[in-house]
Amino acid sequence: MSAELSITPQAELWARYSTGLYRNEELGFSLDLSRVRMSPSEQSAIAEMFPMAFSAMAQLEAGSIANKDEGRMVGHYWLRAPQLAPTPELEADILQAIFDVKAFCQAVHEGEIRGSGGKFTNVLLIGIGGSALGPQFIATALASSQDKLHMSFFDNTDPDGIDLVLSSLASRLATTLVVVVSKSGGTPETRNGMLEAQAAFQSAGIPFAPQAVAITQAGSKLDQTAQSEGWLKTFPMWDWVGGRTSVMSTVGLVPAALQGLDIDGLLEGAGQMDSLTRVPQVKENPAALLAMAWYHCGQGRGSKDMVLLPYKDRLALFSKYLQQLVMESLGKELDRKGQKVNQGIAVYGNKGSTDQHAYVQQLRDGLNNFFATFIEVLKDRHGDSIEVDAGVTSGDYLYGFYAGTRKALYESGRDSITITVNEVNAHSVGALIALYERAVGLYAELVNINAYHQPGVEAGKKAAAQILALQSQAVEVVVRNKASLTADEVAKLANASDVESIYGILRHLAANPSRGIVRHPGKTPAEDRFGKL
Numbered sequence: 001m002s003a004e005l006s007i008t009p010q011a012e013l014w015a016r017y018s019t020g021l022y023r024n025e026e027l028g029f030s031l032d033l034s035r036v037r038m039s040p041s042e043q044s045a046i047a048e049m050f051p052m053a054f055s056a057m058a059q060l061e062a063g064s065i066a067n068k069d070e071g072r073m074v075g076h077y078w079l080r081a082p083q084l085a086p087t088p089e090l091e092a093d094i095l096q097a098i099f100d101v102k103a104f105c106q107a108v109h110e111g112e113i114r115g116s117g118g119k120f121t122n123v124l125l126i127g128i129g130g131s132a133l134g135p136q137f138i139a140t141a142l143a144s145s146q147d148k149l150h151m152s153f154f155d156n157t158d159p160d161g162i163d164l165v166l167s168s169l170a171s172r173l174a175t176t177l178v179v180v181v182s183k184s185g186g187t188p189e190t191r192n193g194m195l196e197a198q199a200a201f202q203s204a205g206i207p208f209a210p211q212a213v214a215i216t217q218a219g220s221k222l223d224q225t226a227q228s229e230g231w232l233k234t235f236p237m238w239d240w241v242g243g244r245t246s247v248m249s250t251v252g253l254v255p256a257a258l259q260g261l262d263i264d265g266l267l268e269g270a271g272q273m274d275s276l277t278r279v280p281q282v283k284e285n286p287a288a289l290l291a292m293a294w295y296h297c298g299q300g301r302g303s304k305d306m307v308l309l310p311y312k313d314r315l316a317l318f319s320k321y322l323q324q325l326v327m328e329s330l331g332k333e334l335d336r337k338g339q340k341v342n343q344g345i346a347v348y349g350n351k352g353s354t355d356q357h358a359y360v361q362q363l364r365d366g367l368n369n370f371f372a373t374f375i376e377v378l379k380d381r382h383g384d385s386i387e388v389d390a391g392v393t394s395g396d397y398l399y400g401f402y403a404g405t406r407k408a409l410y411e412s413g414r415d416s417i418t419i420t421v422n423e424v425n426a427h428s429v430g431a432l433i434a435l436y437e438r439a440v441g442l443y444a445e446l447v448n449i450n451a452y453h454q455p456g457v458e459a460g461k462k463a464a465a466q467i468l469a470l471q472s473q474a475v476e477v478v479v480r481n482k483a484s485l486t487a488d489e490v491a492k493l494a495n496a497s498d499v500e501s502i503y504g505i506l507r508h509l510a511a512n513p514s515r516g517i518v519r520h521p522g523k524t525p526a527e528d529r530f531g532k533l
């Protein structure tokens with residue numbers, strides 16, 4: 001932080017705000033970096049790196065293999081501008097998918113396509129990661145009393161979580177449309193959720209296939225299941241769309257359209273923002289300005305966390321959505337030269353002013369290891385507000401708390417960015433998503449990493465598969481033995497070395513009576529004994 005910019009007098013700050021504010025009236029959008037302590041020389045030093053980033057982005061949009069590690073194109077910008085797709089076939093595929101989404105959802109809304117219990121009333125979306133976070137964010141951000149269908153989600157393999165959702169759907173299962181979403185079509189959590197839903201339908205005596213839709217890549221396991229079981233519909237997903245940038249594909253459009261949301265508005269808002277973030281001048285490009293601020297605040301290595309504070313309840317899931325988009329894109333061990341860099345930017349936050357009563361204490365007075373991103377929404381509500389004080393509404397309080405926190409953080413030497421939109425609607429949500437998709441892509445160019453693969457997620461999955469394999473070995477040993485055994489003894493008999501995992505597995509099973517295992521506690525875990533129930 002350069003000395004001359006530490007605490008700038010108000011008048012100068014206003015001048016900096018007014019001259020530096022990026023805004024687009026047509027989009028009802030503005031971006032304020034005036035509370036990021038970045039000197040003109042620091043700005044120009046970073047700006048020098050952007051011509052390379054802009055040209056890499058132009059090549060990506062033209063269809064280059066930008067995801068080299070997976071040998072794939074990166075085409076999420078084409079989803080809202082099919083005419084930009086590198087081939088007429090791709091353009092036609094995108095247009096056909098949008099057409100099919102609309103036709104299918106209209107038939108559902110009109111009751112032409114219906115459940116065994118009549119016109120569909122509910123949607124149960126089953127997916128995880130990019131196949132859930134986007135749909136969940138949009139479903140919450142744009143929900144209204146006009147929604148055509150009510151949305152529920154399985155986004156995990158937690159039996160209790162699944163039961164909670166199923167119990168909320170119990171009386172309406174016969175009018176629930178199940179949408180199973182998996183790009184790869186092989187994600188275990190999603191498969192498990194599908195099987196759990198099928199079991200619930202079966203025990204309710206309701207045929208599942210006529211009420212099931214798949215969204216997946218052609219030929220995937222999920223696609224095969226949907227075909228062989230005769231599901232209602234399968235929508236395409238493509239390898240050139242990353243999970244975390246798939247919300248503008250069928251992954252996001254099908255659930256949004258079923259809910260009755262304005263998917264044209266979403267695509268238009270995103271497309272309009274894409275045009276603004278294609279401008280090859282940093283000062284004229286809101287995504288470049290954002291990436292520049294991230295680079296400056298984190299010294300190009302993510303040394304500061306991104307705290308997201310939307311002052312609007314509807315946007316409370318935006319940080320969760322951005323956790324995947326930013327951290328799964330930028331959190332990379334190696335750069336493109338194969339150098340070990342351990343890059344990334346940590347993202348957290350929920351909403352304002354609520355979070356002021358939670359962790360803003362630390363932001364103001366504690367570790368200065370973050371920069372805040374406020375999202376300000378100018379329109380308070382649809383309709384008029386009561387006065388909570390003379391001439392003051394609850395919306396004024398919300399604005400006051402946003403402006404107050406921004407001021408309080410600045411005064412204590414904390415940087416912040418403010419993104420302002422007129423209101424939360426399909427257009428502005430599309431624009432916000434597109435802004436961050438581009439900013440992540442540009443930032444990745446600045447730090448020379450591949451933002452489009454996620455090698456780091458495999459290790460945990462592989463280890464999970466080993467644990468499940470070990471489980472069947474351990475259970476086999478316990479069931480085969482009359483006497484109860486310690487984890488060490490089970491490991492020996494199973495010819496396995498990972499005793500602690502065996503212990504954890506057996507303790508988990510023993511806590512679930514239907515699994516047929518009992519635990520006899522000893523003084524220490526090593527002395528606990530496990531036997532057949």
Ligand SMILES: O=P(O)(O)OC[C@H]1O[C@H](O)[C@H](O)[C@@H](O)[C@@H]1O
Pocket residue numbers: 128129130131181182183184185186187190243244328454457
């Ligand atoms: O859509 P799917 O293939 O089921 O993948 C769902 C998610 O799982 C993976 O592990 C990746 O971390 C995510 O990028 C992806 O969105």
